[in-house]
Amino acid sequence: MNQPVAPTRIRIDFVSDVSCPWCAIGLNALEQALGRLDGELQADIHLQPFELNPQLPPGGEDATEHLIRKYGSSAEQVEANRGVLRERGEAVGFHFDLERRSRVYNTFDAHRLLHWAGLQGRQLPLKHALLKAYFTDGEDVGAHATLVRLAGAVGLDPDRAAEVLAHEEYAGEVRKQEQYYLERGINSVPATIINDQHLISGGQPVEIFERMLRPLAQA
Numbered sequence: 001m002n003q004p005v006a007p008t009r010i011r012i013d014f015v016s017d018v019s020c021p022w023c024a025i026g027l028n029a030l031e032q033a034l035g036r037l038d039g040e041l042q043a044d045i046h047l048q049p050f051e052l053n054p055q056l057p058p059g060g061e062d063a064t065e066h067l068i069r070k071y072g073s074s075a076e077q078v079e080a081n082r083g084v085l086r087e088r089g090e091a092v093g094f095h096f097d098l099e100r101r102s103r104v105y106n107t108f109d110a111h112r113l114l115h116w117a118g119l120q121g122r123q124l125p126l127k128h129a130l131l132k133a134y135f136t137d138g139e140d141v142g143a144h145a146t147l148v149r150l151a152g153a154v155g156l157d158p159d160r161a162a163e164v165l166a167h168e169e170y171a172g173e174v175r176k177q178e179q180y181y182l183e184r185g186i187n188s189v190p191a192t193i194i195n196d197q198h199l200i201s202g203g204q205p206v207e208i209f210e211r212m213l214r215p216l217a218q219a
Contacts, residue, residue, distance in 0.1 A: 007042040008217050015048040015181050015191040018107045018114075018141050021085045021096065022203030024131040026190035028092035033209035040217035047123050048181060049111035049174050050189045053104060060105035060142065063098075092206060094131070100138025108174070110141050115170040115177075117156060125154040 014030065016023035034043050053066075060066075067078050082098045089096045110130055117126040129150045133139040139146050144165045152158035164170065181191070192200040192209070200212055 007040055009042045009044070010195055010213075010216055012043050012045045013048050013193040013196075014045055015050050015186050015193065016189045017050045017052045018110045018127075018130045018134060019052055019104055020050075020189050021089075021098075021135060023190040024094050024096075024135055024203075025085070025088050025092055026192065026203035027127065027131070028089075028094050029204060029206045030192060030209050032092060032206045033213055036206070036210050037213055037217050041213060045124060047114055047118065047127050049114070049178050050181065050186070050191075051107055051111070051178065052189070053106065054108065056104065056106040056142075058106065058142065060103040060140070063102055063104050066104045088203070089135075095136050097136050097138065101135055102138060103140070105134075105140055105142035107141060108171075109144065109165055110147060111174045111178075112168075112170045113147050113151060113161060113164060115174055116161070116164050117151070117154075120156060122154055122156050126151060126156065129154050 012030070014027060016027065030045075034041060053070075064075060064078055067073055067081075068075065073081070082096070085098065086096045114123055114126055114130075117123045130141050130147075133146065133150055134141045141147065144162065147165060148158045148161045151161035188201070190201075190203055194200070194212070194216065198212065200209065
């Protein structure tokens, strides 16, 4: 009698930022692709930090003004890009309400909290909560009160979350990981790295992720 074949186990490092809309699209698409390969692949997803705007002050900047200045876009181009994001988001089950996202925030503290959440086994739920809070609900994901509330909402200890944020815990670890990926040529996100060997750049459709992952299941 044939024994069932155990799924192939892989490691995925998903390098991303909380304030990156394509990261929200890419993460949902990646998880849906893995769902299509359920029983064939077992993925350990590790969320790695990347800051698109590390110099932003507390309180952030106006989102439209920031995009125009950073990318040299016109207001019309910014709005057209938002339309593309809405469409691509809906395709993978992520709702963008970009009219509510009026500002761009510093995300370093969010990355520190995500690092701690990873040690507690709650990193992915917190990441999804942060992306929704920012891109759907328009919340300040740099504010400690927001971060503590979201931590509690995904089953983490809010008092411990507040302590982590107040005492600059895991700052060194986050900086080290950011530098690690920068030194390896990751200068835009999302970047999906499979088994430290295969790179998928950008917020790709589900089909692209599945196409890259399926040969690993058959190896």
